[in-house]
Amino acid sequence: MSEKTKSFEEAMMRLNEIVVALDRNEHDLESSITLFEEGLALVKQCDAQLKTFEKKVSELMVKYSDDANV
Amino acid sequence: MSNVVWTVSTLVNRLKQTIEQNVAFKSFYLKGEISNFTSHSSGHWYFSLKDEGARVSCVMFSSYANAVDFKPKNGDKVLLRAALGVYAMQGQVQCSVFSMRNDGLGDLYLQFELLKKKLFEAGLFSDERKKPIPSYPKSIGIITGRETAALQDMLKTMTLRWPIVEVTIYPSLVQGDQAPRNIIEQLIKADRNQHNVLILARGGGSIEDLWAFNNEQLAYTIEALKTPLITGVGHETDTTIADLVADLRAATPTAAVQLAVPDIQEVEQSVHNQLKRLNQIIDSELNKQRVALRQVQTHPVFTQPHRLMMSHQLQLSNYEQQLSQQTKRAHRLRVGLSTQQSQLSQRILSFTNNQTVRLARSQDLLIKRIEQKTLNSQNAFGQTLKLLNAFSPLNSLARGYSIVSQEDKVIRLINDIDYDREMKIRLFDGTVRAKAMKEQSDE
Numbered sequence: 001m002s003e004k005t006k007s008f009e010e011a012m013m014r015l016n017e018i019v020v021a022l023d024r025n026e027h028d029l030e031s032s033i034t035l036f037e038e039g040l041a042l043v044k045q046c047d048a049q050l051k052t053f054e055k056k057v058s059e060l061m062v063k064y065s066d067d068a069n070v
Numbered sequence: 071m072s073n074v075v076w077t078v079s080t081l082v083n084r085l086k087q088t089i090e091q092n093v094a095f096k097s098f099y100l101k102g103e104i105s106n107f108t109s110h111s112s113g114h115w116y117f118s119l120k121d122e123g124a125r126v127s128c129v130m131f132s133s134y135a136n137a138v139d140f141k142p143k144n145g146d147k148v149l150l151r152a153a154l155g156v157y158a159m160q161g162q163v164q165c166s167v168f169s170m171r172n173d174g175l176g177d178l179y180l181q182f183e184l185l186k187k188k189l190f191e192a193g194l195f196s197d198e199r200k201k202p203i204p205s206y207p208k209s210i211g212i213i214t215g216r217e218t219a220a221l222q223d224m225l226k227t228m229t230l231r232w233p234i235v236e237v238t239i240y241p242s243l244v245q246g247d248q249a250p251r252n253i254i255e256q257l258i259k260a261d262r263n264q265h266n267v268l269i270l271a272r273g274g275g276s277i278e279d280l281w282a283f284n285n286e287q288l289a290y291t292i293e294a295l296k297t298p299l300i301t302g303v304g305h306e307t308d309t310t311i312a313d314l315v316a317d318l319r320a321a322t323p324t325a326a327v328q329l330a331v332p333d334i335q336e337v338e339q340s341v342h343n344q345l346k347r348l349n350q351i352i353d354s355e356l357n358k359q360r361v362a363l364r365q366v367q368t369h370p371v372f373t374q375p376h377r378l379m380m381s382h383q384l385q386l387s388n389y390e391q392q393l394s395q396q397t398k399r400a401h402r403l404r405v406g407l408s409t410q411q412s413q414l415s416q417r418i419l420s421f422t423n424n425q426t427v428r429l430a431r432s433q434d435l436l437i438k439r440i441e442q443k444t445l446n447s448q449n450a451f452g453q454t455l456k457l458l459n460a461f462s463p464l465n466s467l468a469r470g471y472s473i474v475s476q477e478d479k480v481i482r483l484i485n486d487i488d489y490d491r492e493m494k495i496r497l498f499d500g501t502v503r504a505k506a507m508k509e510q511s512d513e
Contacts, residue, residue: 008359015366022371025381032378039372046363050356057352064345 006042008049015042079158086156089163095154099180100126100165101173104146109135117142119150119165128152130167138170147173149180178277182284185311189286194293200317201298203329206337207266209236210330211297213256216241220273220302220323227324232331238263244272249282254291261295267330268297270312271323274305283310292316302326467498474504 006014018039022032076084089095102119109115113132118125128150130138142148149172152165171179189195210228214221221239228237240256243249253270260268270292272280282288283303292299292315301316302323313319320326370377459465463473473496474481481487487506495502 012359012362012366015363019366019369019371022378023369025378029379029382036371036375036378039366043363043367043372046359047367050360050363053359054356057349057356061349 005045008046008053011042011046011049015039015046018042078161082156082158082161086158089154089156097151097153097168099183100150100152101148102126102150104142104148105144107142107144115142115167117144119148126165127157127162128165128167130170134168140172142170149173178281178284182311185284185286185289186314189289189311189315194289195314199293203298203300203318204266205332207232207235207331209238209265211238211240211260211263211265211268212271213240213242213253213260213268214271214323215244215273218244218273220271223324224269224271224327227327228331231328231333233334235331238265243282245275245279245282250285250288253282254288257288257291257295257299261297265297268295268299269302269323269326269330270299270316271302271326272304273323274308277308280304280308280310283312285311288312289315300326300330463496464498467496470498472497 018035021027022035022039025032027035100119102121102125105118105120105125107115107117113135115130115135116128117130118127120126148170150165150167151169152167155164155166156162157164193199212221212224214224225237228235238260240260242256243252257268257270272283280303283301289311292312298317300318300320301310301313302320302325303310303313304322306321309319318329320329366372463471467473474493475496476486476488476491476493479486481493487493489506489508493504493506495504
């Protein structure tokens, strides 16, 4: 896996690659397991990132709606 | 001098052609005093225009007469715009009038039209020269009369619509001979102060009141401004040169403010709507990503990861099966082999046994035969011995017979005898040498 944390978009792209590759089942078992593990890690990362985004959006909405109403 | 005789019609028609073909007569300004004014029931006006030395008859058709904003009467000094024609029936030149103004204003109107034409030709009114007006100005300069109602109206409107703007007022004379110069000075001063937009305004008044705004130098000053300018001079119907050169023209001072600044309530509403829209967009984008991620998460690759190994397992069990088949085959072969082996050893054993038996039998037989044979031989030998004894020459010799031999050859016939050679005669008790002598044969 890469040394830097991927952006959400990069992670999703990589995730899709992995799914396609695993779906075709064209790798040897060791590589497949490595991909599988990477895929699970990316799912976790994307999920966490999405949750962060969602949280941030609702926080921002609260913050700036308040400002606008004042 | 020509000798040709013209008819009256020819003369008048030639006069008509000459006049009507002359471009200068097609549209011109004419000033004078009205006399013999008649308003016909059709709405057309007929009158003469005169000055100290001449008069000319005029007609103004109803479509033009209706647009005149006063009712002319005899003795009025007016300014006309007209075309010259010939009324053949009367043999008269006649002005066909398009517009009429009171001549008190006649000069001003003419000057205005001339200046407008000149500046138009110089390109001062062209749209390409107009600067865009900023949507949300922070700083505005207003050039207008000190402590006028127009200024109060403008400030009130400004406070209602866009209270967050910073307003600087540049008081100026807005009528009289000094006004144009004063306006120009204030415009130039305001232009240096980095306002987002300038407003040049004056409340309503007569055409003479507004005359300061029809100034050529002012027009060029406005054209050279770096700051966008909005004008609001007079009422809706008034248009001044300043209005024409300005980047944006409003009908009144208040209207100028409305064009200069947005309505803060509308802007707030718009900001609110934008915020809502923004939230919707980001929400839908997040949703989209959430759905995409869920799709990946619920993909069989992740929900049934054993599928990853399925093909490998399948292959493995396949190999196992093949391998076990090979083992079974080997086992079968081994069993077959050992069966054959035992069969072989049994066969060999029985064969050996048979052979041993046969051998023993043969041996017995052989022994018996040999014994038999020996017995037979012994019997035969005894008989032979007896026979031998019977035939033995010794017996014959004993009985008196003898054996004649020559050179170890037994002589049986006379012809065998060699008379020259010695003979041996074997007798019962020994041998003697003798010699034969020839004798006459009986036979």
